[in-house]
Structures are given as structure tokens and as C-alpha cells.
Amino acid sequence: MKLLLHPFRRISDRLSISGEDQKLLIRFLWVCSFIAILLLIAALLAWLFEQKGNQGNTIKSFWDGIWWAIVSIATVGYGDKYPVTFQGRLVGIILIIVGYSSLSFFTGLVASLFVEDRLKGAKGLKTIRTHNHIVICGWNNTAEFFLKALLEKQVSDIDICIVTNATPDFFERLESRYPTLSLKYVRGEVTQEETIKRASIETSAQVIILADEQLDHSLADDHSIIVANAVHYLTKKDKITVQLLNQENRSLLQRLGIQNIIIWDDIGGYILANNITDNNYLAVFCQLAQDKQNHLQTQKIPSDFIGKSFGDLSDYYYRECGYLLLGLLTKEPELELSSIFTEDISGIDQFIQYALTKSQMKIPEEKSNIRWKPDKDIQLKKNDYAILMI
Numbered sequence: 001m002k003l004l005l006h007p008f009r010r011i012s013d014r015l016s017i018s019g020e021d022q023k024l025l026i027r028f029l030w031v032c033s034f035i036a037i038l039l040l041i042a043a044l045l046a047w048l049f050e051q052k053g054n055q056g057n058t059i060k061s062f063w064d065g066i067w068w069a070i071v072s073i074a075t076v077g078y079g080d081k082y083p084v085t086f087q088g089r090l091v092g093i094i095l096i097i098v099g100y101s102s103l104s105f106f107t108g109l110v111a112s113l114f115v116e117d118r119l120k121g122a123k124g125l126k127t128i129r130t131h132n133h134i135v136i137c138g139w140n141n142t143a144e145f146f147l148k149a150l151l152e153k154q155v156s157d158i159d160i161c162i163v164t165n166a167t168p169d170f171f172e173r174l175e176s177r178y179p180t181l182s183l184k185y186v187r188g189e190v191t192q193e194e195t196i197k198r199a200s201i202e203t204s205a206q207v208i209i210l211a212d213e214q215l216d217h218s219l220a221d222d223h224s225i226i227v228a229n230a231v232h233y234l235t236k237k238d239k240i241t242v243q244l245l246n247q248e249n250r251s252l253l254q255r256l257g258i259q260n261i262i263i264w265d266d267i268g269g270y271i272l273a274n275n276i277t278d279n280n281y282l283a284v285f286c287q288l289a290q291d292k293q294n295h296l297q298t299q300k301i302p303s304d305f306i307g308k309s310f311g312d313l314s315d316y317y318y319r320e321c322g323y324l325l326l327g328l329l330t331k332e333p334e335l336e337l338s339s340i341f342t343e344d345i346s347g348i349d350q351f352i353q354y355a356l357t358k359s360q361m362k363i364p365e366e367k368s369n370i371r372w373k374p375d376k377d378i379q380l381k382k383n384d385y386a387i388l389m390i
Contacts (some may be wrong), residue, residue, distance in 0.1 A: 047061065047064065049085050073100065132205040137164075147160070147178050224243065228256060237258050238331075296390075301380055306382055310377070310380060330371070330384050
């Protein structure tokens with residue numbers, strides 16, 4: 001028995017299927033194999049018994065036997081091929097009784113697989129199989145307003161995976177409140193690598209780590225930093241956004257290379273300060289954030305404009321697209337391992353120079369890589385991004 005199960009287990013292991021899913025898959029493959037063997041044996045016996053028959057509708061070849069066996073087990077009954085000998089009809093009786101029972105079991109098994117898959121998805125126990133999706137680790141009021149904003153902006157073509165240790169009822173309530181959003185769920189502790197892997201972090205477009213509302217204010221940031229430390233090994237750091245409560249913890253994330261950090265008190269303080277000098281600042285800021293059409297966006301500068309001036313790019317965007325070029329965002333180029341481990345010695349030199357430079361750099365807490373309204377004659381570089389009002 002173990003020898004017979006071995007190939008099935010190898011298939012499930014190769015597909016990274018474990019637990020109850022592996023048992024269901026093995027059972028499914030067993031039933032499929034049994035039906036296939038039953039059809040082959042019935043077709044072979046019918047051909048052996050019927051090949052010497054004289055009637056035109058009898059089974060003259062092994063292919064005729066296969067056709068008759070499939071038609072019989074499916075209870076279609078075309079009648080174009082049928083046995084005429086006693087032995088052949090006896091084979092047909094056994095095939096119909098055993099085959100119909102097996103086919104009924106097969107149909108029920110397939111239905112149970114779909115039901116089980118649906119139930120696991122509803123309970124958040126299913127591994128998410130998707131790409132370019134948004135993963136939200138944790139839950140608080142920010143996540144609620146985030147989904148509302150997506151709903152208002154009519155962003156419904158992006159899969160959103162919510163990873164939290166909530167109950168299935170919580171997922172059902174969310175699904176009923178946001179029926180037009182493509183929501184998926186992973187239930188478990190977000191600090192565990194096994195849980196976040198089920199959310200397919202590796203293939204996600206963005207990962208948002210929120211402060212846990214169930215923890216004390218002093219412990220929420222520690223929890224978020226632990227999650228960020230686990231996530232940053234699975235995806236690019238520029239895809240990770242972390243919500244913190246305390247400004248003092250920003251440097252802990254920056255040491256991991258994570259720069260997308262949101263601290264609501266910090267942002268709110270600057271907004272209020274700007275609103276003092278311009279009483280309309282708050283209204284403009286809120287309108288820009290909530291507007292469904294006009295919003296800020298960064299785009300990679302077209303290769304044709306590398307080496308040209310900021311003014312040339314500004315004229316191009318306004319003339320061809322109707323966009324306003326507000327500034328430039330400069331990203332530090334990442335050094336790929338493929339460019340290091342080559343036969344070219346310059347690749348190793350480049351890596352050493354890069355490592356030494358990074359070791360001498362301080363954490364850029366206050367340094368901004370964004371330039372608003374730069375000089376029109378400034379030369380555009382390969383790692384510059386355009387900040388546009390579209």
C-alpha cells in the first residue's frame with residue numbers, strides 16, 4: 001500500500017500541498033486511477049469476447065471497447081456499440097454497477113473539494129494564489145478607511161488580502177460591507193512566517209503593515225517592527241509600508257531599509273502647522289487625497305528624456321498628456337547580485353564600493369530624495385522619477 005501511495009505523495013509534495021488538502025488530493029487521484037483501470041479492463045475484456053461476433057454493432061477493436069466502456073459508465077447509452085455474447089454482456093453488467101457507483105463517488109468527491117476550498121477561503125485558512133495584490137497585515141480603523149477610500153475611488157480590479165487573527169465572522173462582515181472589492185483573507189498571527197507566506201507576499205504589489213489596535217500603545221510598534229522584519233526577507237523593501245505610533249521607532253525600520261513609514265501624529269502636526277500660514281491648506285490637502293480624478297502619481301521618466309532638462313520633460317507631459325510636472329523623486333539604485341557574481345572584476349569592485357559607501361552613510365531620517373520645482377535646466381538622470389499631477 002505504501003508503494004502505491006508513494007507516487008501520489010510525491011505529486012502532492014511537489015505541489016507544496018500538505019495536511020487535509022494532501023489527503024483529499026490522494027483520494028481524488030485514487031478514484032481517478034480506479035476508474036481509468038476499470039475502463040481499460042472492461043474495454044479489453046469486451047474486445048476479447050466480442051471481436052469474433054458477426055453483428056455490425058458489436059465491438060471489433062480495442063478502441064471500440066474503450067468507446068463502449070466510457071458510454072456505458074457515463075450512462076449515455078448511444079447504442080452504436082454493444083456486446084452480443086453472454087460473456088460480453090456480463091462484463092457490461094459489472095461495468096455499469098461498479099462504474100456507476102465509482103462515478104457517483106467521484107462526482108461527490110469533486111463537489112466536496114470545491115465546498116472545502118470555499119470554506120477554507122471563508123475561514124482564512126487557504127493559501128492565496130494571486131499576483132500583484134495588496135497585502136494588509138493587521139487591522140485597525142486605518143484599514144477600514146482604506147477600504148472605504150478604494151470603494152469611493154472605484155478601485156475594484158486589485159485583489160486585497162487581509163492577514164489578521166480575526167474570526168470568520170469578521171471576514172463575512174467585511175465581505176458584506178464591501179461587496180465590489182476583491183477581498184481575500186488569511187487567518188493567523190501576522191508575526192509568524194508561515195501565516196504571511198500564505199498571503200503570497202513574494203508576488204504582491206504592496207504590503208501594508210498596520211499598528212495592532214488590540215495591543216497597548218507601547219507594544220503596537222514592537223509588533224509592527226517584528227512583522228516588518230519577517231516581511232522584508234520575502235519582498236522588496238520599497239513595496240513595504242509600515243504604520244507606526246511613535247516617532248522614536250522610525251530608525252528601527254530604516255535600519256532594515258524600509259523608508260515608507262507613516263506616523264499619523266507626525267503628518268497631522270505638519271498639516272496643522274501649514275494650515276496656520278495658509279488657512280486653505282487643510283481643505284486643499286483633504287481634497288487632493290479624496291479626489292477621484294485628480295491625484296499625485298510618480299512615473300519612470302521615459303528613456304528618451306534621460307540627459308535632457310527638467311523643462312523639456314515638463315513641456316512634454318503638459319503637451320502630450322495634460323499632466324503637470326511638479327518635481328522629481330530620485331531613487332537610489334539597488335545593486336543586484338547577478339551583477340556582482342560575474343567574471344568581470346569590476347562587478348566585485350562595485351559591490352565593495354557600494355558596501356563601504358553604505359557603511360559610512362547615516363540613516364537618512366531627515367534627508368529627502370524629493371525635489372519640488374527644480375531648476376528647469378537641471379539634467380535628468382536614469383534613477384529619477386517624475387512627480388505628476390494627473
